[in-house]
Amino acid sequence: MDGIDIRRAAGAKAKGKRPWFLADAQTERVMAVAMAVAQELAVTRERLDTVERLLADGQPVTAATIDAYRPDAAAMAERQRWHADFVARILRVFQQELEEVEQQGRELDTEALASQFAE
Amino acid sequence: MFPEPSHDEIARYNFLANLNRHLATYLSPGNRVVYEARVRPAFRAVAGRDFRDRHEVRRAMLDDPFFQEWSALRRNAMEMRQQAGRSMVLRQIDALNARAQALNDNAGTLRLDPSLELPSYLAKVDHHCMPGSYHTELVPDDVSAAANYDSGLFVTTGGALGPMSDGGGRAVADFVRTTFPEFSPRRILDLGCGLGHNAVPLAQAFPDAVVVAVDTAAPMLRYGHARAKALGVENIVFVQANAERLDPAEFPDASFDWVQTTMFWHETSGTAMRRIFEEIHRLLAPGGLTLHVEQPQYDERMPLVEQMLRDWDAYYNNEPFWSAMHGIDVRGLMEDAGFRPDRMFDGYVRAKVDDEARNPASPTGATEDHGRAAAWYAFGAWKN
Numbered sequence: 001m002d003g004i005d006i007r008r009a010a011g012a013k014a015k016g017k018r019p020w021f022l023a024d025a026q027t028e029r030v031m032a033v034a035m036a037v038a039q040e041l042a043v044t045r046e047r048l049d050t051v052e053r054l055l056a057d058g059q060p061v062t063a064a065t066i067d068a069y070r071p072d073a074a075a076m077a078e079r080q081r082w083h084a085d086f087v088a089r090i091l092r093v094f095q096q097e098l099e100e101v102e103q104q105g106r107e108l109d110t111e112a113l114a115s116q117f118a119e
Numbered sequence: 120m121f122p123e124p125s126h127d128e129i130a131r132y133n134f135l136a137n138l139n140r141h142l143a144t145y146l147s148p149g150n151r152v153v154y155e156a157r158v159r160p161a162f163r164a165v166a167g168r169d170f171r172d173r174h175e176v177r178r179a180m181l182d183d184p185f186f187q188e189w190s191a192l193r194r195n196a197m198e199m200r201q202q203a204g205r206s207m208v209l210r211q212i213d214a215l216n217a218r219a220q221a222l223n224d225n226a227g228t229l230r231l232d233p234s235l236e237l238p239s240y241l242a243k244v245d246h247h248c249m250p251g252s253y254h255t256e257l258v259p260d261d262v263s264a265a266a267n268y269d270s271g272l273f274v275t276t277g278g279a280l281g282p283m284s285d286g287g288g289r290a291v292a293d294f295v296r297t298t299f300p301e302f303s304p305r306r307i308l309d310l311g312c313g314l315g316h317n318a319v320p321l322a323q324a325f326p327d328a329v330v331v332a333v334d335t336a337a338p339m340l341r342y343g344h345a346r347a348k349a350l351g352v353e354n355i356v357f358v359q360a361n362a363e364r365l366d367p368a369e370f371p372d373a374s375f376d377w378v379q380t381t382m383f384w385h386e387t388s389g390t391a392m393r394r395i396f397e398e399i400h401r402l403l404a405p406g407g408l409t410l411h412v413e414q415p416q417y418d419e420r421m422p423l424v425e426q427m428l429r430d431w432d433a434y435y436n437n438e439p440f441w442s443a444m445h446g447i448d449v450r451g452l453m454e455d456a457g458f459r460p461d462r463m464f465d466g467y468v469r470a471k472v473d474d475e476a477r478n479p480a481s482p483t484g485a486t487e488d489h490g491r492a493a494a495w496y497a498f499g500a501w502k503n
Binding site: 032 | 125126127129130131133134135136137138140141145146149152153156157181184185186187188189190191192194195196198199201202203205206209210212243244245248249250251252257258434435437
């Protein structure tokens with residue numbers, strides 16, 4: 001395809017004013033970078049998983065054999081579980097934020113606990 | 120016709136599907152928690168009353184840190200999915216376009232109209248953050264917009280529509296067969312067909328019928344036609360036209376037994392809806408059926424926070440008619456177009472997906488993600 005910068009076109013902005021949600025748009029951009037890096041880490045992890053599976057099967061490990069590898073149903077299910085666990089790990093802080101809201105008013109901070117236990 | 124993903128592109132989509140699933144199952148329910156725990160009490164304390172409508176709820180939620188974070192993650196996930204899909208599709212755009220061209224081969228069953236003017240509700244918006252939306256052609260005879268959309272259907276729905284993304288259309292066919300066993304349509308019209316992922320299962324379920332699939336976007340129709348050919352489905356004609364004004368020469372009065380739309384109305388407009396219902400009434404033969412699959416309409420039984428969450432895509436995922444559309448009295452619109460109230464009905468259709476073929480990342484039936492779940496509201500009417 002001549003004349004199209006695929007890299008630029010892939011990342012193009014959609015028409016319309018982009019909504020920013022966090023108190024500071026720059027913080028939100030940092031979040032976007034972090035999520036993209038997490039995505040690429042997940043890609044690397046899947047490649048490593050392929051390498052391990054090829055080695056376990058005594059297969060040659062080259063860029064070509066890695067790219068050609070397709071998991072069977074069991075391997076695919078294991079990968080999906082890994083991705084689900086991975087996402088839960090990187091988004092832990094939001095889960096905990098929610099749990100804190102749910103426990104609202106029923107928890108003491110450490111200072112309060114310290115003075116309580118000092119008695 | 121599906122673009123060929125590389126090892127790493129599959130991995131990227133696996134991550135995104137699981138991210139979407141996590142946002143839907145772990146974090147999205149948190150919006151109701153913060154709403155009841157702090158947003159609603161704070162509003163009541165200041166205003167001295169409860170929220171009046173979903174827009175008030177949304178404006179208040181925009182100040183809540185959890186809603187902000189969930190929204191930021193969700194918007195970003197949509198944009199990441201677009202980049203992942205477009206980078207995969209654009210690197211093979213020439214091969215995809217050539218494959219489509221070979222399959223389409225100037226067939227009479229693909230009728231494009233390069234002079235068609237795009238309605239403003241499609242021209243002004245890049246729906247669901249899809250750069251260039253459905254219609255943009257980067258090169259002549261381009262299908263890349265459709266290939267990207269096709270690849271993303273699977274990710275955005277977490278695989279809930281099945282590997283061929285035809286769970287919706289199969290559900291509609293099944294719903295019609297079981298609910299109206301006597302009904303045997305010969306000509307079926309699918310409006311806003313996109314890449315035909317809902318028209319193909321109708322053509323397969325009613326092999327003696329002809330399905331006419333209409334859309335405004337040439338890339339979707341080219342890809343859809345080629346995809347149907349590749350699947351061995353021959354009883355579909357793809358036509359580029361505006362559903363508001365179908366040419367009576369090609370679309371005569373009373374020439375269809377069934378007019379179907381699936382997740383279509385929310386990407387039109389108020390004026391367009393009125394015109395299209397009139398067209399549907401004109402096109403249906405006496406005793407004909409019209410059926411529409413959409414998200415449920417908002418009514419007073421639906422909690423405001425639920426309406427607000429369903430509205431998220433309208434305001435933050437480039438679906439600007441979504442909110443107003445779901446507040447419209449569709450029965451009234453159908454009545455204005457000539458349908459009789461006693462011949463109208465509604466119900467739910469559930470996506471049919473082969474469990475063994477499902478991506479393990481797909482949401483379960485219990486998981487609803489406000490517009491992306493695999494169970495839909497349907498409404499319709501019989502003519503006369």
